[in-house]
Each structure stands twice: as structure tokens, then as C-alpha cells.
Amino acid sequence: MWTDKLLRVITGPTAVGKSAYAVSLARENNAEIVSCDSLLVYKHANIGTAKPTPAQMCGVKHHCIDLVEPWENFDVARYIDAAAEAIHSIHSRRKNVIVVGGSGFYLKSFYRPVTDCIKIPKCVEDFVEEEYAASGMEGIVTKLIDANGGSCPSVDIKNPRRVMSALKRCLASGRTHDEIKGEFMALSSPFSDYQKHTILLERDDESLRKLAFERAKKMIADGLIEEVQSLLSSGLRPSDSVLNAIGYRETIGWLADATPEDELLHKIFRSTMGLVKKQKTWFRSQIPIDEKISLR
């Protein structure tokens, strides 16, 4: 059977059928599942995230799901901790691990460093945010170049989040961006102790589109709109992470402009296909794939 210290990783675009595939693999191999999904970590967001139901889990234990309340902040660093703990616990029970999910950035943490250890003090955080609010991109880019010893750093200087994040790191550490980046690249993945076998699930365009469409349709039928209303009435704001996700975002817009329900379905489907595209690009360039399996 599988060796200890091996992580089976299953990924693929939304709606290919990762969950079902993983569950059956887990049942055959005495394994538990570690979800790698940036949205399944939120409690009370079930329909829009296509969170697997107990019935779908078929008795296989799932980890890294429902970790935090939907209004809490969550990020890769927290995911890494949770996943590491889950993997450790599964191994200690002499069971196998299957990592399943389509969240590219989170998934990348299994192969490469994806965060560094620089702590950003609150005052630096605030300073940079205020600087951006006051003087825009130009202001923070100038500051970043200064902080990098006058030369333009290898950062996407048109992307506010990237620039702010780089600037915060420089200010917090007192070092140049290039130094920080060099060190970062030399780090190893938090999961580098494990061997990985990574499977990419695929499907031809036609049937993937069909599945994505059916899934969007089912979400609405299963009460997506009601779920959004209930999340909103529990005090969640549209800017909070979960509500920014595909399905939720469209529903919030739809609730505001009262167009036919068909339109909502169509929008969700479109966005889902956009995500599929992005995921494929990501998997191609960022994730080392060992095996591709075509589902049909």
C-alpha cells in the first residue's frame, strides 16, 4: 500500500469532480482527506462553495473544512498550519493522506515557499494603507523604489496589493525588496519533508462546461439566494472574503438589480468558467503535476 510520508494530491478545475474522486480513492486506501480550498474553511457558507455534504463524504474524514467563522480573516499561513496539523494527526493514526482542492495559491504551499516570516507591525500596515489612500499608486511605488535602494524592484508595480505588500515588508524589516525576495526564494516549502504525488483531474471542455452549468443551476435550486441573505443578515459585509466568491458576488448584485433569475445563473456560470481558465493557467505554471487523469 502507500508509503507513510507520502501525500497524494488531487487537483483540477472547479466542477471536474475532485471530491467524488478523492472520496472513492480514500475509501479504497484507508485514507483521510485534507481539503485545499480557500473557501471551504468558512463555516455557514455551504451551498455557494459547493462544500461536500456528509452524504457525499461517505464516512471519510475530511479536514480543513469549517475552520473559522465567515467574518474572520483567513489566509495561506493559517491554512498551512491547519493542514500541517491535520496531516500530522492522520499519519499518527496510521492512515494515508489525500490532499484535495483547487485553490491554486494554497496548493502551491505544498511545493514551494509561499510566505516569509516577516512580521508586519500594525503601524507599518496603517502607514502604507494611508499612503496609498492619500497619494495612490504613484506614492507607494515611489516609496517602494526608495526602500529598494533606488532601483525598481521586481514587483508588479501596477498591482496595488503587490506593491503595498512589498512596501510593508521593506519597511518592517528595514531591508530592500530584492534582498527579501532573494531570501524568500531560497526558502523551502513548509511541506518539503513529504513526498508528493500530484494528480491533475481533467475533462474535455464540453463536459466540463456542462458540469459547471449544472452545478450553478443546482446551487440556485438548493437555496443559494437564501444562503446569501442569511449571511448578509448575520452581519457579513459584501467585502468579506466569502461573499466575494463566485456565486455569492453575483447573487448580491442580482439581489440589488432584480433581473430575471436566468441572468443570475448565466452570470455564475460565466464566472465559473473564468475561474476554470485561471486555474488551468495556474496549474500549468505553478504546480508540478505527476499524473494527469481524464475523467469522462
Add this chain to the structure above:
RNA sequence: GGUGGGAUAUCCAAGUGGCUAAAGGAAGCAGACUGUAAAUCUGUCGGGUUUCACCCUUCAAGCGUUCGAAUCGCUUUCCCACCA
């Protein structure tokens, strides 16, 4: 039947004489990726080629005015509104 308003690229939509192959969205396509990642951002986006350049075809259709028209005029077709 009458009057008024409209017809712009895949869709929505700016543009009222030259700097217009035509603003801006959306969709599409390609891509980036150090802590919101289902996020954020970039490029491209009429057609063709020898692609920092050139050529062709576009603003409902036709004709006309003009050195020059998506923009002005006439006619036709279609849509919308109101009046009969």
C-alpha cells in the same frame, strides 16, 4: 396614418465635420502571482501582412454635400414612444 426618438464592432454604450479602426464597460483570448488567491493585477481585443509600419473593410442601406463624414442633407428599411 401622424409626430417625435433611435439603429455604432460579439453584447451594452460614448462619440454631432479632420487628432476615429472609433472612449468606457462586459464577454472572449493570453498572461503574472509572497500572507484577501473563487482575490488582485497586466496585455490583447474589425480583418490582413514583411506587426514600433503598412494595406483593406467598418458606425442600418443607398445616394448626396464637403478637400475631408459615424458625425450634415435626402430617400429606403427596421425598432421604440406618444397621438389617431
